[in-house]
Amino acid sequence: MIPLAEARAYVLSRVEPLPPRRVPVGAVSGLVAAEDVASTEAIPPFANTAVDGFAVHASDTRGASPDRPVRLTVTGTVAAGDAADRPVAAGEAMRIMTGAPIPPGADAVVMVEDTEVVASASGGEEVLAGVEVGPGQSVRPAGDDVNPGQVVIPAGTVLGPGHVGLLHSLGRQEVIVHPRPRIGVLSTGSELVGGPAPLGPGQIRDSNRPALVTMIAEAGAVPVDLGLVVDDEQAIADALRLGVAGCDAICTSGGVSMGDYDYVKAVLDGMGEMRWMQVAIKPAKPLAFGVVTAEDGRGVPVFGLPGNPVSSMVSFEVFARPALRRMMGYPDDGLDRMTVRAVLDEPLRRHRDGKTHFARVTVRYGDDARFHARSAGGQGSHQLTGMAGANGLAVLDVGAATEEGDELPVMVIGEVTGPKAVDTA
Ligand code: AMP
Numbered sequence: 140m141i142p143l144a145e146a147r148a149y150v151l152s153r154v155e156p157l158p159p160r161r162v163p164v165g166a167v168s169g170l171v172a173a174e175d176v177a178s179t180e181a182i183p184p185f186a187n188t189a190v191d192g193f194a195v196h197a198s199d200t201r202g203a204s205p206d207r208p209v210r211l212t213v214t215g216t217v218a219a220g221d222a223a224d225r226p227v228a229a230g231e232a233m234r235i236m237t238g239a240p241i242p243p244g245a246d247a248v249v250m251v252e253d254t255e256v257v258a259s260a261s262g263g264e265e266v267l268a269g270v271e272v273g274p275g276q277s278v279r280p281a282g283d284d285v286n287p288g289q290v291v292i293p294a295g296t297v298l299g300p301g302h303v304g305l306l307h308s309l310g311r312q313e314v315i316v317h318p319r320p321r322i323g324v325l326s327t328g329s330e331l332v333g334g335p336a337p338l339g340p341g342q343i344r345d346s347n348r349p350a351l352v353t354m355i356a357e358a359g360a361v362p363v364d365l366g367l368v369v370d371d372e373q374a375i376a377d378a379l380r381l382g383v384a385g386c387d388a389i390c391t392s393g394g395v396s397m398g399d400y401d402y403v404k405a406v407l408d409g410m411g412e413m414r415w416m417q418v419a420i421k422p423a424k425p426l427a428f429g430v431v432t433a434e435d436g437r438g439v440p441v442f443g444l445p446g447n448p449v450s451s452m453v454s455f456e457v458f459a460r461p462a463l464r465r466m467m468g469y470p471d472d473g474l475d476r477m478t479v480r481a482v483l484d485e486p487l488r489r490h491r492d493g494k495t496h497f498a499r500v501t502v503r504y505g506d507d508a509r510f511h512a513r514s515a516g517g518q519g520s521h522q523l524t525g526m527a528g529a530n531g532l533a534v535l536d537v538g539a540a541t542e543e544g545d546e547l548p549v550m551v552i553g554e555v556t557g558p559k560a561v562d563t564a
């Protein structure tokens with residue numbers, strides 16, 4: 140058996156980021172920028188008001204208070220999207236709505252809440268401003284957020300909804316990113332049935348393929364369903380060749396153990412430089428990994444994941460997912476799930492077998508500002524109910540303390556609930 144760290148390092152040393160490509164801005168959330176994005180425009184493009192109110196000369200409001208407001212002549216209105224048709228002179232005020240350009244002459248805005256509009260002797264309007272404002276008050280200057288030429292998104296940034304908004308505010312239609320890899324998923328096993336058909340003797344349903352497809356999509360890559368093949372070398376070889384031609388990486392499940400019909404390894408050996416590993420972890424000890432060269436010269440990483448349903452998912456978590464993230468250009472500290480230290484709310488039993496165990500747990504952030512973990516169910520590698528209920532994998536190293544109250548590292552693989560930051564009741 141080889142240590143987990145060694146197997147992982149081997150895998151990661153053989154995958155690299157996909158060549159960058161232009162992608163429409165609407166589709167880049169979760170992808171990594173492969174260019175420095177610089178602005179050609181100022182944001183905001185013009186000085187505008189942060190509040191609804193009256194654009195004034197700040198100096199006109201000197202000494203104003205609710206008891207002794209200053210009186211200014213209202214000369215018009217500027218709405219968002221408008222431009223003032225005349226400047227604001229001393230002694231004047233112009234009604235202005237949030238986002239509207241500050242009229243020439245004005246240098247501050249009095250909030251509508253601090254004003255009262257009255258009729259003037261001449262039949263027009265006057266505003267009583269009950270507060271003193273300084274120059275620049277409630278004014279958002281041009282370029283307050285972004286100046287032309289400024290790099291707003293450095294290469295290597297993991298893009299999210301805020302970046303999508305920012306790119307749109309710059310008028311960008313596309314951005315150069317590492318694209319989403321297409322990941323083929325192939326199930327192998329003569330016992331497998333896809334779909335709801337009645338099961339014959341010895342048959343079980345294929346659960347690995349849909350589970351892996353879901354994990355791939357959740358990791359931000361594009362799953363490609365390569366179907367289901369029986370334990371037959373020719374069938375496996377044909378399916379893999381098709382997959383290599385159309386995908387950036389492939390995950391197979393089953394057929395990498397010590398059984399008589401475990402042909403995946405044999406087939407992959409004939410296709411590229413494969414390494415067959417027995418990793419010191421439980422579940423998911425067997426792993427075949429290598430890079431197959433496609434006809435067009437691309438290196439296509441192939442993960443031969445174990446067949447047991449929980450094993451295939453755990454193996455995906457610890458080997459394939461970090462590799463996919465590297466293909467997506469994620470920085471080293473973005474490859475892995477976050478690991479937290481959690482208090483065990485119940486003992487977690489393990490055998491002394493020299494392996495690192497990944498126990499399926501539910502983890503919650505408690506009112507005591509600590510993470511808490513308990514078993515999510517059956518811990519057998521065939522027991523998907525435990526995996527289904529788990530949002531964490533507790534890492535039980537050899538000799539790890541596993542009594543109630545002990546603290547353990549837990550890989551967070553799903554959403555964690557906890558107390559709310561603000562009382563929303
Ligand atoms: P294998 O690695 O092919 O020896 O498979 C190990 C165990 O996982 C066996 O009990 C298989 O029946 C089961 N298995 C393999 N592939 C799948 C699959 N796609 N869905 C559900 N169970 C599977």
Ligand code: MG
Pocket residue numbers: 327328329370393394400401446
């Ligand atoms: Mg099998």
